Amino acid sequence: MRRELRKLHLVRLDKGGIMPKLLTETKHFQAASQIRELVNTLSPGEVLPVASELMETLNISHGTAMRALKVLADEGVIVRPMGKLRYRIAERFERVSARISMVRPDFPSSDLDGMVQSVYEAGKKRNWKFNQYCFRKSDEVDFTRIMGEADAMVLIPTAEFISEELIRALLKPERPVAVLLQHLRHPGINNVCINDFRVGELAAETLFERGHRRILFVKDQPDETTMAERYRGFSAAAERFGIPCGGEWFLDTHIHAFEDGRENCYRALSELIGRKKPEFTAVFCASMMGGVAALRAVREQGLAVPDDIAVLAFGGESDLAPYLYPPLSCIEIHYELFGEYAARLLEAALSPEPSEPRRFTIEPRLVLRESI
Incomplete structure (x- = not known):
């Protein structure tokens, strides 16, 4: 058994020092992870090494070895039959390398569903097990309990600016956390987001290069970091090209978190176009739902896309855009990167020598169809 432990090339844990705050940096967590790696190579019913053997192989104390074994016993990975002194591999257990809590807003969204699925797919390759939690308000989420049930957490915040209180909690988590979608400027938090500044900039560039000088920016999502960045990028490009931006060229559809923006966007655009012949020749909708609503509103007001008004949108749900009429031009991303980047972070x-938090940014790409 000692030989099998050595075959795994387990990293020895340093002795002494002050216990770090992060659970992943504690000796018993690292020891449990390494013993779990061994367990995944054994058959049900096989006997685990005794504590003294684990102490020698992993260079840990007796207390650390016993805490690590208790962690695995609580997970149901190992069992100690009544009257026996040694742990055995449980007859039935999931051979997982890590348990991950997925925390997402309680809102039906193809974007969110695609994001979550990409994390699951990336985790499946790494033999991770997931627990999913949904919420309406972030301040009502019991993060301590959720983190206590897993080795790490993936958090997709609601479509609103993240509170300072939540930022402080994310800076000192009990377990590793990766935050998706929203922009977190603090370098101490793992973050995966879209280059939303480039999304807005690319939208203005695309329409300007195709002869449009009067472009309506449609804010069809709540006030949050992704929307703010898209408008900031659009404004920067508009200023560079010397075309108007803001004021009458900005349509706020007043969407709030957990609301579907399609109806609001459709009504706001229909009213705007219906009052008088529009001066704008192109529309950029900051989300796919706005793009869908814009196509309908323009058509129902007796105008043609793209002859009278061109329509461009950020196409999170890129699989829908080709089937619209006319097929919608979109700025898209590879959504599977959310999962892959989150898994890497x-x-x-979770490694024996944890790295500093990082930020991954997903770059957008232009997909031209018949709406421009």
């Missing part, structure tokens, strides 16, 4: 944080 957590993988690094």
Whole structure:
């Protein structure tokens, strides 16, 4: 059994020192992870090494070895039959390398569903097990309990600016956390987001290069960091080209978190176009739902896309855009990167020598169809 432990090339844990705050940096967590790696190579019913053997192989204390074994016993990975002194591999257990809590807003969204699925797919390759939690308000989420049930957490915040209180909690988590979608400027938090500044900039560039000088920016999502960045990028490009931006060229549809923006966007655009012949020749909708609503509103007001008004949108749900009429031009991203990047961040944080938090940014790309 000692030989099998050595075959795994387990990293020895340093002695002494002050116990770090992060659970992943504690000796018993690292020891449990390494013993779990051994367990995944054994058959049900096989006997685990005794504590003294684990102490020698992993260079840990007796107390650390016993705490690590208790962690695995609580998970149901190992069992100690009544009257026996040694742990055995449980007859039935999931051979997982890590348990991840997925925390997401309680809101039906193809974007969110695609994001979550990409994390699951990336985790499946790493033999991770997931627990999913949904919420309406972030301040009502019991993060302590959720983190206590897993080795790490993936958090997708609601479509609103993140509170300072939540930022402080994310800076000192009990377990590693990766935050998706929203922009977190603090370098101490693992973050995966879209280059939303480039999304807005690319939208203005695309329409300007195709001869449009009067472009309506449609804010069809709540006030939050992704929307703010898209408008900031659009404004920067508009200023560079010397075309108007803001004021009458900005349509706020007043969407709030957990609301579907399609109806609001459709009504706001229909009213705007219906009052008088529009001066704008192109519309950029900051989300896919706004783009869908814009196509309908323009058509129902007796105008043609793209002859009278061109329509461009950020196409999170890129699989829908080709089937609209006319097919919608979109600025898109590879959504599977959310999962892969999140998995890399957590993988690094869960390693015996955790790395510093990082930020991954997903770059957008232009997909031209018939709406421009």
